[in-house]
Amino acid sequence: MSSVSPDEPNEGSMVAVVTLLPGPARKRTSRLYSYRLTYRNPDYEANGCVMTWEVEGGRTPYQIAIERAPDGGLRLHCTCADAVFRAEPEGRFCKHIRGFLHLGQELREQGDYLRFAMRAAS
Numbered sequence: 001m002s003s004v005s006p007d008e009p010n011e012g013s014m015v016a017v018v019t020l021l022p023g024p025a026r027k028r029t030s031r032l033y034s035y036r037l038t039y040r041n042p043d044y045e046a047n048g049c050v051m052t053w054e055v056e057g058g059r060t061p062y063q064i065a066i067e068r069a070p071d072g073g074l075r076l077h078c079t080c081a082d083a084v085f086r087a088e089p090e091g092r093f094c095k096h097i098r099g100f101l102h103l104g105q106e107l108r109e110q111g112d113y114l115r116f117a118m119r120a121a122s
């Protein structure tokens with residue numbers, strides 16, 4: 001389950017998303033993690049930092065940065081220890097980024113479903 005909610009009523013571009021991920025404790029019981037958009041480059045096509053999101057729900061808040069490389073590809077970085085010391089050197093994503101990507105996919109699917117429902121209704 002995930003949801004999108006406006007963070008500030010006056011700021012339509014600021015969004016927060018919430019998802020369940022394995023928690024930081026050894027038993028890894030599911031915990032609620034939230035992703036809050038903290039920065040978005042007004043020039044979406046620019047190289048460098050495109051967006052930053054703050055991840056809450058772990059031992060400490062982490063930050064996910066989305067950067068556009070000079071070749072146009074997007075890179076995702078997380079500041080958690082797993083990403084810095086294990087996931088990035090091994091070429092995989094930490095659970096925060098995996099959750100973030102999964103959420104994005106889920107929201108797109110919901111969006112597609114909504115568009116489909118609207119088409120079907122008209």
Ligand SMILES: [Zn+2]
Binds near residue numbers: 095096
């Ligand atoms: Zn992480």
